[in-house]
Amino acid sequence: MTAPIAIENVRPEINCGRYPAKTIEGQDFYVSAEIFKSGHDLVYAVLKYRKKGKRRWNIIPMDSNPNDIFTAKFKTDGIGFYEYTIEAWKDSYGSLLKDIQSWYNAGENVEEDLKVIMEIIRYSYNNSRGDDKKFLRSSINEFKKLNVDKKIEMLKDQNFSAIVKKYQKKPEKTGYCKNLWLISDPVYGGYASWYELFPRSLGNDGRSGTLRDLINHLGYVKSMNFNVIYLTPIHPIGITNRRGKNGSRTASPGDPGSPWAIGNSSGGHYSINPELGTMDDFEDLVKSAEKLGIKIAMDIAFQCSPDHPYVHDHPEWFYHRLDGSIRYAENPPKKYYDIYPLNFEIKNKKALWNEMRNIIIYWINHGIRIFRIDNPHTKPLDFWEWLLNEIKSRYPDVVFLAEAFTKENLMFELSKRGFTMSYTYFTWRVTPEEITSYFSELNSEPLNYFFRPMLFTNTPDILGKDLWKGRNEFIIRAVLASTLSPLWGIYSGFELCENDHLGDTEEYLNSEKYEIKHRDFDSPGNIKDIISKLNIIREENPALKTHGNIYFCETTNNSILAYARYSQDFKNIVLVILNMDTDNVQSGYVRVPLGTLKINNYIYDAVDVLNNNKYKWNGEYNYVRLIPGKRQAHIMVIKC
Structure with missing residues (x-):
């Protein structure tokens, strides 16, 4: 079929339309295309969109811009899958x-x-x-x-x-060659502040904490204004080959084991570790958190301890050695004798895949809407595409975080296949040059259409070497994580500046993965107030709630990093300026690109909402002086 009008370079279009772009309910979704025809006649174009399963299209006229570029935007009227396309005709x-x-x-x-x-x-x-x-x-x-x-x-x-x-009539009407897909996620799929913890570490007098203890701890987390609590696995923990302190091969009596070694005689993925409590306790936790505006995120690790019921009931679901024994988890040079990986590519894989889906649905039915998936990059891509589509089609309010520290292409592909958000290399991007390069990439097209970066300052597995420097570095990383992405989080203890490390590794000394921790949450030198303020600033500024809207600013001092975040309408502009040197005062000029940020006034107010100061700035170049221990960073809201 001939097409008298050319419709090209439609954006967003992910892998020729094979995968959906992503948006958040209530946010504007922008579409653009190059549309033109021969001769001097003008072209009229419309953007059409509808929710999956609906027959009637919503139609929005597109704006004509120079160089044949047409643009339009719309807000989804709810969560779920949508399709969109473009039509054009002679005007x-x-x-x-x-x-x-x-x-x-x-x-x-x-x-x-x-x-x-x-x-x-x-x-x-x-x-x-x-x-x-x-x-x-x-x-x-x-x-x-x-x-x-x-x-x-x-x-x-x-x-x-x-x-x-x-x-008017529609002569030469031409439709784009395909319908493109869009997934509209709930707000917490694109904007959230996470706090990760081990429930077993909330007990007193040396005992294991419980889910009831966590209910009592909710107020503490709320005081820092987090809105998601991420639980490490809460299932029964294996006995066989249980790992001891600091991950040693031999456990001592009383060692609790790694929560990621899932399953024993008490049950597996459908069960709660009896030491933590009951299903009634769990449901009370979810409801109590919800009343405080906090959602509970659950860790899902599709792997088993040697004591998991699956080992007895479904030995065919595992990898086997030549002698018939089940193979342990391996990540050369390491071997994990307390974990058996599942084999997702067995001949009769349908039963295994269905069981994994049923696990997710089981916890959805008990109130969970956020899942953090452990090591998804070690499972087949087609499994994830199938599973995530199965869940999202039935439960569009459910979101998934991919804990995928892997090569970039695989990390990005997992997001295309359905993961709502993903871990990143943030931990290892430390210098101003590294941060500028990495986050320029993540905010560029087409990544910003489908990849949502989750920035954790630390994890139970990773204590970045930059944090070894102490409290000032913790402040820097908190400011960066909370302002570079609408999705950020910390692992418990970060607010206390815990940084004891195991030798020269990024592992924590006396890792909480293998023992119960008892913390003084009011210990001197903590940064709880700063974290609380950062989350308040995020909540009050729309510019910090969206992705793909960052501009790195020039500075006259290589130790100063500056970047602007802006709302889609430029009515909210946030300028973040950090002294990346934890020991020395640094000063210099920061260039504010007035034209790019649509700041029309030569004289304007720069309100430092982090330090409660207000400055009168003139033009593009303005002076800053940042003092470690006193004023490590500015977070400026531009008022003009």
């Missing part, structure tokens, strides 16, 4: 109006041409309805009374021309 009204204006300016008689354009208007009137019809009827009657100048002025009126174009 008879706009083309003739352009010619009339040109002829009239050249002194030509345009009376006959005005009669022709009136026929277009009458056609639109005859096909219009409701208020549009009333408006056109009144306008036609008024048009007859006007002189040529006023007639042309009326024809150019934006509201009038929009209604005429809405109902």
Whole structure:
């Protein structure tokens, strides 16, 4: 089929339309394309979108911009899957109006041409309805009374021309060659502040903490203004080959083992470790957290201890050695004797895949809407595409975080296949140059259409070497994580600046993965107040709630990092400026790109909402002086 109008370079379009783009419920979703035809006639284009399963399209006129670029935006009316596409046709009204204006300016008689354009208007009137019809009827009657100048002025009126174009004929109508997909996630799929903890570490007097203890601890987490609590695995823990302190091969009596070695005689993935409590306790936790505006995120690790019921009931689900024994988990040079990995590519994989889906659904039915998936990059891509589509089609309010520290292409592919958000290399991006390069990439097209970065300052597995420097570095990393992405989180103890490390490794000394911790949550030197303030700043500034909107600013000092975050309408602009040197005062000039950020005033206020100061700034270059221990960073809200 021939296409008289070219519709090209439609954005976003992920892998030629194979995968959906992502948006958040309530946020504007922008679509653009290059649309043009031969000759001098103008083109009229519309964006069409609808929710999956609906027959009727919502239609939005696209704005014409220089270089044949057309743009439009819409907000999804709920969560779930959508499709969108573009149609275009010759703009008879706009083309003739352009010619009339040109002829009239050249002194030509345009009376006959005005009669022709009136026929277009009458056609639109005859096909219009409701208020549009009333408006056109009144306008036609008024048009007859006007002189040529006023007639042309009326024809150019934006509201009038929009209604005429809405109902005019559609010669040379051309549709884009495909419908594209979009997934609209709930807000917590794109904007959230996470706090990770081990429930067993919340007990007193040396005993294991319980889910009831966690209910009592909710107020502490809420005081720092986090809105998601991420639980490490809460299932029964294996006995066989249980790992001891600091991950040693041999456990001592009383060692609790790693929660990621799932399953014993008490049950597996459907069960709660009896030491933590009961299902009633769990459901009370979910409800109690919800009352405080906190969602519970659950860790899902599709792996088993040697004591898991699956080992007895479904030995065919595991990898086997030549001697018939089940193979332990391996990540050379390490072997994990307390864990058996599942084999997702067995001959009869359907039963295993269905069981993994049923685990997710089971916990959904007990109130969970956020899942953190452990090591998804070690399972087949087609499994994830199937599983995530199965869940999202039934439960569109469920979101998934991919804990995938792997090569970039695989990390990005997992997001395309359905993961809502993903871990990143943030931990290992430390210098201003590294941060600028990495986050410029993550905020660029097409990544920003489908990859949502989750920035954890630390994890039970990773204590970044930069944090060994102490409290000032903890502040730097908290400011970075909370302002570089709308998704950020900390692992418990970060607010206390815990940084004892195992030798020269990124592992924690006396890792909480293998023992119960008892913390003084009011210990001196903590940064709880700073973290609380960061989360308040995030909540109050729309610029920090979206992804893909960052501009790294020039500075005259290589130790100072500066970047601007801005809302889609540029009504909210946040400028983050950090001294990346934890020991020395650093000063210099920061360039604020007034034109790029649409700041129209030469003199404007820079309100430091982190330190409660206000500055009067002039033009693009402004001076800053940052003092470790006193003022490590500015977070400026620009008022103009």
